[in-house]
Amino acid sequence: MYDYHVHSNYSDGSFLERMVAAAADTALDGVGVADHCNVSDREHCRRYRRRFGFNLDRTYERRRDAIAELDAEHDLAVLDGVEMDYHPDDEAAIREFLADAGFDYVIGSVHELRETNVHMDYFAALSERERRDAVEEYFERVVGLVESGLFDVLAHADIVERNPALRGYATEDHYHAVAGALADSETVPEINAGRVDREYGQFHPNDAFLAVLAQYDVPVTVGSDAHEPGRLRGRVPLLREKLAGLDVEVVSPID
């Protein structure tokens, strides 16, 4: 098994060397380092990059050299991935950056609604109707991400479920819209363990969403979404167990 979704200190995770060492401890066949990357020209994104120090658009070549060294030092394969923020206004900028950068594979993510990260308490202050609209907007964005053709992998397809304020508004119609778009594309969703060991306690996509994806024969890829070595070591066995119970084809995002 490969874990294609691990973060490092090239975005908001622990030191790259320690993340790869943790992956090597778990008997994975390979690990893909997929740090966050945002190339939007929109001002709030620029501000976010400045304040949080998300610089992979400038540092990926240095990271690539380290990944090649670590790949040579360890028995497991170490891959040069990326988790790109997606917004429809940024498609041209993303396309241009990715063509230049040439990562092994690209994960696409919708992390933001109304210029606000989906994890934020902001959503708890919204009315029922506004929350429902926000979730509707989220799934429209996800369909746009898939239809853009920019990405090998769709990250955490129902990430809104992580936020208690947005949980429970996703519908079968949303799942069918995403599954239909995936079935018509080369993009595959991932089984993402980013909140399986925290308050939410489930994988993305959740079981109801997975059942719909199965109707469309959509294959999946695998990601712990770990940001620390301990989370990586803890989530890999949970992913193995989850995959063993699923009747789904697991594919590599690299071809």
Ligand SMILES: [Zn+2]
């Ligand atoms: Zn993400």
Ligand SMILES: [Zn+2]
């Ligand atoms: Zn991630």
